[in-house]
Amino acid sequence: MQNLGITVSEERKLTTIILTGELDLDTCPRVTAVTDTLPLGGRTLRVDLSDVTFIGSTSLNMLLSLRLRAEAEMGSLELTGLRHQAERVLALTGTRHLFRILPGAPPAALGDSAFVPAAEG
Known part of the structure; x- marks a missing residue:
């Protein structure tokens, strides 16, 4: 089983x-166990993926389910800090448009070649 870190902070709305770590078949149930306890009614749930090193189909299904739950409870889901691999999964599956994705690359990934624009010339 891979290590997965989960930190929750709550503000007004x-x-x-x-x-942090890998979101896969083994770790997604831990995330779901945490999110199932959170009240989403009228609130924004922001999922920071800056330090997530792997996202697979199980992770995508978990995020889609969380999005549906948030909307059903009159809340919303935002994703932030998507790395190249996560962006690619959303693009390949045609699901990127279903999520509110906050702009900008995560600070830890700025040196990653996936976020460096190609040189013109």
Whole structure:
């Protein structure tokens, strides 16, 4: 089983979950166990994926389910800090448009070649 870190912080109308490590078949149930306890009614749930090193189909299904739950409870889901691999999964599956994705690359990934624009010339 891979290590997964989960940190939750709550403000007035915003709950932020910071995830670190791999989101896969083994770790997604831990995230779901945490999110199932959070009230989403009228709140924004922001999932920070800056330090997530892997996202697969199980992770995508978990995020889609969380999005549906948030909307059903009159809340919203935001994703932030998407790395190249996560962006690619959303693009390949045609699901990127379903999420509110906050702009900007995560600070830890700025040196990653996936976020460096190609040189013109």
